[in-house]
Amino acid sequence: MSFFAKASAFKPTGLVRLALLASVVAFSGLGAGPVMAQEIRAVMHSGIRVLDPVITTAHITRNHGYMIYDTLLGMDENLKPQPQMADWSVSDDKLTYTFTLRDGLKWTDGTPVTSADAVASLKRWGERDGGAQLLFKYLESLEAKDDKSFVMTLSQPFSYAIELMAKPSGLPTFIMPQKVAETPSGEAITDYTGSGPFKFVEAEFEPGVRAVYEKNEDYVPRDEPPSWTAGGKVVKVDKVTWVVMPDAQTAVNAINSGEIDYLEQTPTDLLPLLASNPDLTVMTLTDLGYQTMGRLNWLYPPFDKVEIRRAAMAALGQDPILAALVGNPDYQSKCGTMYGCNTPYATEVGDELIMKGPQPEVAKKMLEDAGYDGTPIVLMQPTDVGSVAPQPVVAAQLLRQAGFTVDMQPMDWQTLVTRRASQSPVAEGGWNMFFTNWIIPEVWSPINNPMLNGGGKEAAWFGWPDDPQLDEMRVKFAAAESEEERKTIAADIQKHAYEVVNYIPVGEYKIPTTISNKLSGIVKMPVPVFWNVEKSE
Amino acid sequence: MLAYIARRILASVPVLVVVALFVFLLLRLTPGDPAAIIAGDMATPEQLDRIRTSLGLNEPLVTQFVTWSGQLLSGDFGRSLISRTPVLTLIGQRLEPTLSLALMTMLFTLVLSIPMGVIAAWRHGSLTDNAVMAISVLGFSIPVFVTGYILIQLFAIDLRLFPVQGFRSIGDGLGPFLARIVLPALTLATIYIALIARMTRAAMLNVLDEDYIRTARAKGLSERIVLFRHALRNAAVPILTVIGTGFALMISGVVVTESVFNIPGLGRLTVDAILARDYPVIQALILLTSGIYVVINLLIDISYAFMDPRIRY
Numbered sequence: 001m002s003f004f005a006k007a008s009a010f011k012p013t014g015l016v017r018l019a020l021l022a023s024v025v026a027f028s029g030l031g032a033g034p035v036m037a038q039e040i041r042a043v044m045h046s047g048i049r050v051l052d053p054v055i056t057t058a059h060i061t062r063n064h065g066y067m068i069y070d071t072l073l074g075m076d077e078n079l080k081p082q083p084q085m086a087d088w089s090v091s092d093d094k095l096t097y098t099f100t101l102r103d104g105l106k107w108t109d110g111t112p113v114t115s116a117d118a119v120a121s122l123k124r125w126g127e128r129d130g131g132a133q134l135l136f137k138y139l140e141s142l143e144a145k146d147d148k149s150f151v152m153t154l155s156q157p158f159s160y161a162i163e164l165m166a167k168p169s170g171l172p173t174f175i176m177p178q179k180v181a182e183t184p185s186g187e188a189i190t191d192y193t194g195s196g197p198f199k200f201v202e203a204e205f206e207p208g209v210r211a212v213y214e215k216n217e218d219y220v221p222r223d224e225p226p227s228w229t230a231g232g233k234v235v236k237v238d239k240v241t242w243v244v245m246p247d248a249q250t251a252v253n254a255i256n257s258g259e260i261d262y263l264e265q266t267p268t269d270l271l272p273l274l275a276s277n278p279d280l281t282v283m284t285l286t287d288l289g290y291q292t293m294g295r296l297n298w299l300y301p302p303f304d305k306v307e308i309r310r311a312a313m314a315a316l317g318q319d320p321i322l323a324a325l326v327g328n329p330d331y332q333s334k335c336g337t338m339y340g341c342n343t344p345y346a347t348e349v350g351d352e353l354i355m356k357g358p359q360p361e362v363a364k365k366m367l368e369d370a371g372y373d374g375t376p377i378v379l380m381q382p383t384d385v386g387s388v389a390p391q392p393v394v395a396a397q398l399l400r401q402a403g404f405t406v407d408m409q410p411m412d413w414q415t416l417v418t419r420r421a422s423q424s425p426v427a428e429g430g431w432n433m434f435f436t437n438w439i440i441p442e443v444w445s446p447i448n449n450p451m452l453n454g455g456g457k458e459a460a461w462f463g464w465p466d467d468p469q470l471d472e473m474r475v476k477f478a479a480a481e482s483e484e485e486r487k488t489i490a491a492d493i494q495k496h497a498y499e500v501v502n503y504i505p506v507g508e509y510k511i512p513t514t515i516s517n518k519l520s521g522i523v524k525m526p527v528p529v530f531w532n533v534e535k536s537e
Numbered sequence: 538m539l540a541y542i543a544r545r546i547l548a549s550v551p552v553l554v555v556v557a558l559f560v561f562l563l564l565r566l567t568p569g570d571p572a573a574i575i576a577g578d579m580a581t582p583e584q585l586d587r588i589r590t591s592l593g594l595n596e597p598l599v600t601q602f603v604t605w606s607g608q609l610l611s612g613d614f615g616r617s618l619i620s621r622t623p624v625l626t627l628i629g630q631r632l633e634p635t636l637s638l639a640l641m642t643m644l645f646t647l648v649l650s651i652p653m654g655v656i657a658a659w660r661h662g663s664l665t666d667n668a669v670m671a672i673s674v675l676g677f678s679i680p681v682f683v684t685g686y687i688l689i690q691l692f693a694i695d696l697r698l699f700p701v702q703g704f705r706s707i708g709d710g711l712g713p714f715l716a717r718i719v720l721p722a723l724t725l726a727t728i729y730i731a732l733i734a735r736m737t738r739a740a741m742l743n744v745l746d747e748d749y750i751r752t753a754r755a756k757g758l759s760e761r762i763v764l765f766r767h768a769l770r771n772a773a774v775p776i777l778t779v780i781g782t783g784f785a786l787m788i789s790g791v792v793v794t795e796s797v798f799n800i801p802g803l804g805r806l807t808v809d810a811i812l813a814r815d816y817p818v819i820q821a822l823i824l825l826t827s828g829i830y831v832v833i834n835l836l837i838d839i840s841y842a843f844m845d846p847r848i849r850y
Contacts, residue, residue, distance in 0.1 A: 049617075051621075056577040257701050259702065438578075442579075
């Protein structure tokens with residue numbers, strides 16, 4: 001009798017039946033994993049390793065900050081600052097800001113939040129945040145008045161101060177206990193006591209594997225409805241677990257089979273795999289997406305000459321780069337403003353060259369007029385990060401078409417971030433050009449936008465434009481007395497930045513989020529947050 | 538034998554010292570700056586320098602090496618530069634998933650590959666032999682991630698028999714553990730089944746023509762006893778070598794399988810640490826891997842003596 005004939009004749013009896021039944025139950029019943037009734041299992045865009053949201057600007061650490069800390073101020077969906085932990089008032093001469101903490105604020109160790117905690121936290125923030133550093137240049141004093149209020153005094157008006165303190169990304173004003181906030185700003189904190197809507201479960205933290213947050217039962221939310229980072233942060237689940245899944249296909253499989261509830265970033269090429277699943281919703285959490293941009297090194301040839309920088313801008317174009325990066329018209333858009341489209345300071349001033357591109361013939365003529373001698377451009381290409389790998393490949397081809405000699409050097413992202421900090425000549429490990437991305441709230445004003453800093457080798461962002469005129473304009477923007485005046489100055493700054501080619505925006509894109517239909521009440525904003533979210537079974 | 542083992546263990550000490558020195562220098566000469574990784578995109582040169590100082594990365598290389606060696610001698614592998622978690626804690630968290638995957642893979646491999654190799658050699662030139670060889674070629678040729686995704690699609694998504702990803706400790710119960718380890722182990726086993734089946738077949742073919750096999754058959758012994766007791770035992774030395782080195786390779790090479798099935802093991806930890814230039818973690822992992830190689834090679838050498846009584850140390 002053959003094996004198959006024997007197999008079909010096999011009739012399980014007694015213990016064998018029981019064993020088979022047990023194994024079927026063991027395997028099939030555990031397919032989805034034991035998820036607690038009120039637990040949200042989320043896959044975020046990366047694993048969290050650094051737990052100090054002031055030492056780093058990494059988005060995942062900022063998201064962690066929103067879980068366990070509260071912010072001094074919030075920003076609503078109309079991009080207006082709102083009270084969060086504190087309300088504020090400004091003196092008539094615009095030099096004195098008084099902040100008053102609301103009632104009920106408590107650390108997770110049970111002690112009350114005091115103004116001394118807020119002052120220490122703001123001082124640490126002022127050492128790390130680019131916009132805050134500008135604000136703190138004019139800081140005369142920052143002192144607690146009593147347990148509930150503190151005063152910030154400036155030497156000259158800085159009308160953008162409140163917007164800066166309410167910004168949702170970059171470095172938000174997370175408030176920590178005084179003893180924690182007194183950690184030097186170059187050293188990561190090791191105490192994760194917060195006063196936010198969730199508590200960090202340190203015992204369950206496995207870097208690169210999972211981070212677990214429990215509802216902070218002592219948190220007293222504001223009464224207003226949630227709107228971006230403003231309003232009441234009401235937690236409606238017991239626990240949120242961030243599961244790390246480095247492989248995008250695995251994450252898509254996991255949400256498709258119900259093993260996770262939330263996938264923060266879904267690659268657009270995998271969306272068809274989710275389209276037929278009625279239990280899932282694919283959405284974008286905000287109208288403000290990401291800006292992708294190229295940065296040139298002003299220190300060395302050929303980009304030390306403005307004419308050649310302009311030729312490079314003429315050579316590039318947003319359409320081909322977006323097609324390679326996203327390749328889905330629903331999630332990509334051309335945008336000429338350096339502040340991000342759909343933002344208060346968005347303007348088209350000065351964007352003609354990049355918006356008409358690629359113009360190889362125009363760029364060729366500009367190069368000829370500028371006397372370009374064929375100096376190769378070292379273009380750094382990170383190969384291991386999908387959101388920054390395609391731009392240099394397309395840019396290299398466009399630049400070559402315009403007559404540039406391009407030396408594209410593949411490397412991993414971490415090599416790039418190290419090398420871009422080098423101010424050495426290209427032959428000694430320097431560089432000429434690289435690409436990166438920002439979420440729009442990180443670039444939406446001349447104060448927030450890290451690139452719009454003309455401080456040269458000492459103070460400017462990588463590429464080091466030495467542009468005192470730009471810095472003067474930023475100071476004027478910060479001190480402007482009305483929103484109209486700010487808009488005018490922002491437009492002037494953009495016009496100037498395009499003329500000198502401070503950087504080259506090459507388009508905007510959005511990344512879809514996939515959410516189980518069991519979840520409701522998602523707060524739509526550029527930062528993924530988990531307050532107000534309910535889970536049905 | 539005991540003297541031999543002691544000598545081998547002592548001999549491994551200079552090997553590990555050389556590995557430690559080599560890895561330390563290699564990492565410091567590789568481009569990359571953990572401070573830039575910690576600080577994020579907006580950091581200024583001054584801020585990066587402050588972080589480097591706080592991590593001790595601005596110290597001269599010799600000072601850094603002496604500090605690290607001193608810690609090692611006292612059993613302290615240091616802390617991750619990025620998460621500040623003790624390195625031993627990180628490795629401890631990741632050891633069980635990788636060991637579970639490796640052992641389960643080895644179990645599948647041994648159960649399937651050795652009988653396949655023995656039968657293929659026994660039926661040399663037949664359809665069975667060709668089928669085993671064809672399966673071997675396929676096992677070698679299909680990349681692990683393709684096998685993994687096919688198994689996930691079939692058994693996890695279509696049939697819903699297994700979860701698509703994750704790992705559960707055996708401490709959480711045998712059911713959850715097996716449910717999550719079977720598919721990744723089968724995936725990883727395909728390559729080793731191919732390798733060891735071929736190796737077993739080749740080694741068996743070498744001994745099946747020997748006089749003592751003919752004698753065994755002439756004595757009237759059953760084919761099962763001839764094959765598995767007489768032939769396989771004599772063919773075992775090269776097979777054991779391949780199994781041993783294969784197991785060591787598996788410990789250090791499971792990263793693709795761990796990624797596809799989201800198993801938080803040592804492979805993923807290694808890749809993450811390398812990408813983040815997390816020097817203490819990389820150094821400890823390479824030392825651990827070297828240690829595993831030394832131990833496994835020693836175990837293989839010792840096992841030769843049991844498989845072949847002529848070998849004496």
